[in-house]
Amino acid sequence: MHGLELRSLATSDGQLRLSLEDATPGAPAADELVVRVEAAPINPSDLGLLIGPADMATARAEGTPEQPVVVADIPRQRMGAIRDRLDQSLAVGNEGAGTVVEAGDNVRHFLGRKVGMLGGGMYAQLRRLPARDCIVLPEGVDVADGASMFVNPLTALGFTETMKADGHRAIVHTAAASNLGQMLNRICIKDGIGLVNIVRSQAQVDLLRAIGARHIVDSTSPGFPAELARAIRDTGATIAFDAIGGGTLAGQILQAMEASADRGAGYSPYGSNARKQVHVYGSLDTGPTVLNRTFGFTWSVGGWLLSPFLQKVGREVAARMRQRVADELTTTFASRYTRTISLRDALQLDILRGYERKATGEKYLIDPSR
Numbered sequence: 001m002h003g004l005e006l007r008s009l010a011t012s013d014g015q016l017r018l019s020l021e022d023a024t025p026g027a028p029a030a031d032e033l034v035v036r037v038e039a040a041p042i043n044p045s046d047l048g049l050l051i052g053p054a055d056m057a058t059a060r061a062e063g064t065p066e067q068p069v070v071v072a073d074i075p076r077q078r079m080g081a082i083r084d085r086l087d088q089s090l091a092v093g094n095e096g097a098g099t100v101v102e103a104g105d106n107v108r109h110f111l112g113r114k115v116g117m118l119g120g121g122m123y124a125q126l127r128r129l130p131a132r133d134c135i136v137l138p139e140g141v142d143v144a145d146g147a148s149m150f151v152n153p154l155t156a157l158g159f160t161e162t163m164k165a166d167g168h169r170a171i172v173h174t175a176a177a178s179n180l181g182q183m184l185n186r187i188c189i190k191d192g193i194g195l196v197n198i199v200r201s202q203a204q205v206d207l208l209r210a211i212g213a214r215h216i217v218d219s220t221s222p223g224f225p226a227e228l229a230r231a232i233r234d235t236g237a238t239i240a241f242d243a244i245g246g247g248t249l250a251g252q253i254l255q256a257m258e259a260s261a262d263r264g265a266g267y268s269p270y271g272s273n274a275r276k277q278v279h280v281y282g283s284l285d286t287g288p289t290v291l292n293r294t295f296g297f298t299w300s301v302g303g304w305l306l307s308p309f310l311q312k313v314g315r316e317v318a319a320r321m322r323q324r325v326a327d328e329l330t331t332t333f334a335s336r337y338t339r340t341i342s343l344r345d346a347l348q349l350d351i352l353r354g355y356e357r358k359a360t361g362e363k364y365l366i367d368p369s370r
Contacts, residue, residue, distance in 0.1 A: 001024065001102070002023065002024040004124070004125050004368070005368075007020075007021050008090050008092050009090070010052055010054075010074060010082050010085055010086055011087055015071055015074065016051060016052065016054035016074055017071055018050065018051075018347055019067070020067055020068065023126070025127065026128060029104050030106045031131055031132070032107070032128055032129065033110050033130075034103075034126055035099065035117060035127050036101050036125065037097075037122055037126065039096060039097045039098065040096035040367075041335065041337070041363065042346075042355050042364040042365070043094060043148075044284070046123075047355075049090060052085075053074055053078035056352075061349050066344075091121035093120065093123035093366070094118065094151055095151050096116075096127070097116045097137065097147040098115065098369070099143075100112060100113050101126075114143055115134040115135060116146035116147065116150065117134050118151075123368065124368055125343070125368045135149065138329065141329055145329055146329070147335075149329055150325075152180040154310070154325065155281070156184040156333075157324065157325070158304075158321070160191065161309075162304070162309065163239050166239065167275075169236050169238075170193060170196070172195075172198065172237045172240035172257075173196070173198065173241050174198045174253075175200075175243035175282070176208065176216070177197070177204035177208055178360055183332065185213045189213075194215070194234075194237060195215060195235070196215045196228070196237050197216045197217065198217050198219055199216060199217070202218065204360060216231075217231050219249065225252065229259045230260075232256050238274060238277065239278075240253045241278075241304065243282030243284055244282065246286055247285045250278045250289055250291065251290060251295075254276050255294050258274070258299075262274065270297045270298075272296055272298065275298055275299075276300075278301045279302060279303070280301065280303050280304065281304040289301070337363050337365040338363055339354075339364050339365070340365045341364060341366055341370075342366070345366075345370075346366055
């Protein structure tokens with residue numbers, strides 16, 4: 001059994017090379033499966049490994065139609081950030097779904113079943129992995145639904161779990177019209193959690209309004225600071241999850257939280273005692289995070305990643321979250337795709353530039369079996 005897989009190589013001389021390589025998964029061990037991958041989403045986290053810090057404006061096509069190669073330059077100042085991956089050909093794709101075609105002796109009951117998978121290397125026609133990293137899809141659920149049952153759903157649930165564990169009662173979310181943002185809205189509506197959605201266009205406001213979102217703020221509006229402060233005051237949000245990363249938005253959120261804080265204790269030169277937290281979980285803006293400190297001293301800004309969160313909360317909580325995703329896969333956690341492409345399509349420059357934009361409302365799905 002052999003097939004193709006998409007690989008990403010960053011070289012020490014400053015080039016990114018994306019290519020399709022022949023791969024043989026090998027026979028499964030007693031507790032392993034070999035899955036024919038039929039769906040794998042392109043998430044922002046996948047792009048972080050696929051193209052890393054390369055300047056995609058320099059991308060050019062090489063290779064042949066059967067074995068396409070994309071080459072792009074990596075700016076010298078960005079090389080230090082990827083020192084540990086240089087000159088290593090890496091498999092790409094965090095999650096996916098497909099049909100089990102080989103099974104080890106201890107997991108023969110998986111044979112022929114459709115499963116969702118988490119474990120990397122999903123942009124491949126065949127993937128060998130431990131059975132524990134697979135979930136059998138419910139009857140009638142398509143592989144396209146199962147392909148996105150880990151990263152976005154567990155991240156959205158992780159936000160609400162973090163909120164509860166840290167003693168907050170409502171959330172601010174940026175880039176809120178994304179697939180993940182829509183899932184978070186459905187969770188918060190169902191669970192009665194206040195949510196402030198920050199978007200960047202009227203079209204995104206309309207999209208969220210159509211699915212029942214209540215508090216939506218357009219960051220391009222001239223009245224954005226006052227509108228954000230009002231939405232935060234109405235919900236009582238004191239924790240935010242920021243997909244943007246760079247720029248001034250994190251500081252604006254903290255400022256709005258401070259402006260909305262209860263000042264029953266009167267004036268203090270150190271600001272209110274209200275705890276204010278921004279978790280940065282994305283890098284849609286790769287520039288510096290700028291904080292204009294007008295929000296007192298009771299605040300914090302830090303990173304948030306799904307894997308460390310799941311390790312921290314432990315197996316019981318993680319299992320409960322996964323079960324909820326499986327139970328609500330076609331409702332709360334449904335994903336919408338705008339285009340399905342093959343592995344070779346993924347290395348066509350016009351298509352690559354389309355999914356590399358990470359535009360809201362444009363989510364690509366790779367079907368390696370095409």
